[in-house]
Amino acid sequence: MKLAVIGTGYVGLVQGACFADTGNHVICMDIDREKIRALKKGTVPIYEPGLEEMVKRNIQEKRLEFTDSLKNAVQNSDVIFLCLPTPQSEDGSADLSHVLKVAQQIGRSMNDSKIIVSKSTVPVGTVEKIRHIVRKHSRYPVDVASNPEFLKEGTALQDSLKPDRVVIGSRNKKTIAAMKELYEPFMRTGNPILVMDERSAEMTKYAANAFLATKISFVNELANLCGQVGADIDLVRRGIAADPRIGKLFLFPGVGYGGSCLPKDVKALIKTSAENHHEFRILRAVDEVNEEQKKILLKKLAARFKHRLKGRTVAIWGLSFKPQTDDIREAPSLVIIQSLLDSGVRVKAHDPIAMPAVKARFGRRVAFYQSGYDALKRADALMVVTEWNEFRRPEFGRMKRLMKHPIIFDGRNIYDAKEMKERGFEYYGVGR
Ligand SMILES: NC(=O)c1ccc[n+]([C@@H]2O[C@H](COP(=O)([O-])OP(=O)(O)OC[C@H]3O[C@@H](n4cnc5c(N)ncnc54)[C@H](O)[C@@H]3O)[C@@H](O)[C@H]2O)c1
Structure with missing residues (x-):
């Protein structure tokens, strides 16, 4: 099948690569020209285990292409997946501006009948809105379906290759048949393809x-x-x-x-x-x-130092919102760092992957270290914020020697409280 993916982020790139890997021809489109330039060379701008190899392989096989032209993507595909951001608006609702704008542009670019599929997370009723907009701007037949995405960052490839379930929100037989054909290669283990109406799919x-x-x-x-x-x-x-x-x-x-x-x-x-x-x-x-x-470790730290935090040094291990990703969107680490800085604390941070993103936000107000141990030098305390595997079994003796005070605030309960006390650490977990 000839597919277009509009929005080549975590969802679009992973799904585009997986569809190409099962033999479809996929054009991934994005407005970010820098990203498209990198992807054309096979450089994947996000951290997702296994993705770069799959992207490179499919570029080589000429099944996966990248473009910054929406018209090119639309006119050379039969099924168009919308994988656009739907961030939070100021009032808490989902901001649909990207999705609705692209719907209009697709309508104007169409050269034949198309199936449009929303993988973006959108509120109930959005598929109907998209259908209305596209039909207003195009004279060609179009159907719009909902196909919410359930992948998890960090295991996105595996999740897409073996999904727990695929939800298809459509009442159009042709669309349902096309979607089933696309997804069946991933459902060999017998996990269900659930067909339902658009509104129920969006709500799911x-x-x-x-x-x-x-x-x-x-x-x-x-x-x-x-x-x-x-x-x-x-x-x-x-x-x-x-x-x-x-x-x-x-x-x-x-x-x-x-x-x-x-x-x-x-x-x-x-x-x-x-x-x-x-x-x-x-x-x-x-x-x-x-x-x-998000403030739990800060409260524990303040209580431990009797609210005298100014001039202290705190090391932070883990910045991404969870392990195995470089994504820091809404990461608790950001709230923790800001609050520490506001209290006059010096912050020394380490993360295996996510340091550049946090550096872009805090600049030189935070000191970043390639090694977790270097971040510990002369620290009054360590906060473990993300449970990357490399933090689970560190050299405790070395840590103790480096720190000014061997105090650990373990925000993920990765250490055993009793064992830490025996090793000579003052240890605070969450809920123990
Ligand atoms: N990230 C996840 O784990 C995840 C999981 C399930 C569902 N979702 C949903 O999927 C959708 C996409 O999420 P994401 O994490 O992949 O977002 P993302 O921010 O990683 O990627 C979105 C991409 O869309 C591009 N873009 C923005 N406007 C565009 C336009 N007008 N034309 C073309 N490209 C445009 C951006 O440049 C970006 O590359 C969201 O609705 C999200 O809620 C995300």
């Missing part, structure tokens, strides 16, 4: 992210209570996770959820609810708990 994506965010805020609240009453969240978590109705995944306490999806999608669903005269009370609490949770 928000429902999934809202539920995941709820799990995180629930376990964070529970952890904070455990800390107060002398229970250990790690034991409690295991105790509840053994029940299959609760499940083991996504039940880890920490410094709050971040990233480009959960925060904005929770807020957008709250907004959709309000617009429909429905107050989604649970989600409001989920959002509030999360904002508070």
Whole structure:
């Protein structure tokens, strides 16, 4: 099939590469010329394990092309995937300006009938809006479907090659058949392709992210209570996770959820609810708990140093919003760093991948180190903010020798509290 992918970011590039890998011809389009220039040479501008090899292979096989011309992408494809950003607007709703503008441009560029598929996370009713706009600007037949994306940054390639499920929101037989043909190679393990109406498909994506965010805020609240009453969240978590109705995944306490999806999608669903005269009370609490949770390590640090923070030095390990990605959008580390700087603390940071992005934001106000150990020199305390694997089994003796005070605030509970005390560290976890 001839496909176009509009928006070559985390979702578009991964999905475009996967579709090319199963034999389709894919043109990835982006307005970012720098990105397109790099991609044409096979340089992948984001960190996603395995992606660069797949992109290079498919460029070589001439199945994957890149362009900054929307017209070129539209006119040389039958199915057009929208993988455009839908960031948070000031009022919390999803900003649809990119999607709706592109819909208009596609309408104007069409040279034949097309299927347009929204992979962007968009509020209920957006597919109908896109259909209306494209039809207004084109004389060719068009169908628009919803196909929400569920990949996770860091494992995006694996998630796309073996999705848990594919959701197709369409009532058009031709569109459904084309989508099934595209996705069947990825569904050999028997995971379902779920066909439903557009509105239900659009809501499914928000429902999934809202539920995941709820799990995180629930376990964070529970952890904070455990800390107060002398229970250990790690034991409690295991105790509840053994029940299959609760499940083991996504039940880890920490410094709050971040990233480009959960925060904005929770807020957008709250907004959709309000617009429909429905107050989604649970989600409001989920959002509030999360904002508070980003400050949990700061509160512990302030209490430990009796609020005398000015002139202290704090090392931070981990900046991306989760391991295996360079994405820092809405990362708790940003709130933590800003607050430390506001309190007059010197910040020394290390992350295996995400330092350039944080440097672009804070510049020389933060000192960055290629080695986690270098960041520890003369530090009054260490904060572990992202649980990269390399932080799990460090040389504790070396750490202790480098630090001014061997104090660790473990925002991801990656260390064993008892073991850390035995090693001579003053240790603070979350909810234990
Ligand atoms: N990142 C994720 O983990 C993830 C997972 C599931 C769903 N989503 C959703 O998918 C959508 C895309 O997310 P993303 O993370 O890939 O975003 P991204 O910011 O990584 O990529 C979006 C790309 O679109 C390009 N773009 C912006 N305006 C454009 C235009 N007018 N024409 C062409 N290109 C344009 C940008 O330059 C950028 O490269 C969002 O709605 C997001 O909520 C993201």
